Amino acid sequence: MERLKILITTMMMTITLSVIASEDSYMNIYLNSTGKATSISIDEIDKITFPSEDEVLLTVNGIASPMLIDDIDVITFGDTDITSIEENEIESAEIEIKYLSGVEELHIVSPEPISMVQVYNMQGVQMMTQIPNENSVSYNISAYPRGIYVVVVQANGQIATEKILK
Numbered sequence: 001m002e003r004l005k006i007l008i009t010t011m012m013m014t015i016t017l018s019v020i021a022s023e024d025s026y027m028n029i030y031l032n033s034t035g036k037a038t039s040i041s042i043d044e045i046d047k048i049t050f051p052s053e054d055e056v057l058l059t060v061n062g063i064a065s066p067m068l069i070d071d072i073d074v075i076t077f078g079d080t081d082i083t084s085i086e087e088n089e090i091e092s093a094e095i096e097i098k099y100l101s102g103v104e105e106l107h108i109v110s111p112e113p114i115s116m117v118q119v120y121n122m123q124g125v126q127m128m129t130q131i132p133n134e135n136s137v138s139y140n141i142s143a144y145p146r147g148i149y150v151v152v153v154q155a156n157g158q159i160a161t162e163k164i165l166k
Helices: 002-011
Strands: 014-020 026-031 036-041 045-052 055-060 063-068 072-077 081-088 096-100 105-109 114-121 126-130 136-140 148-155 158-165
Touching: 096 148, 096 158, 105 114, 105 148, 114 136, 126 136
Parallel strands: none
Antiparallel strands: 014 045, 014 081, 026 036, 026 072, 045 055, 055 063, 096 105, 105 136, 114 126, 114 148, 148 158
């Protein structure tokens, strides 16, 4: 749960998912407070917003439902091909994060030495942590399963995030 909280704190953005819908296109959310899992059709989800580090706002068919991050145990997606992610975020112009899908490599460039690189999957599981102390690094992530990942880069006190679709 703490990893998910760190991920949400770092993101602090609005995510809009564009999907190719299939019969099994759904998102599952398990809430600790009710002890129940909720399944929502991807077609009905307008957006997912993180208004603060403690909450998530899920808008379904125009109706916003606030949830506390600490109350969410698991978020998973059914058989859905996510084709793009839009984000409303002030991006750092100095740290550049790129994913080259053809070679399945993550490239990061910064004018200052990079103090930490972390990669999280969408369930909040930390997949990688590196402390490169270099201005330019590359990582092969071909062993990671297909999905959406959040890359968090720290350099000179700045934090830059980027979502990648593998």
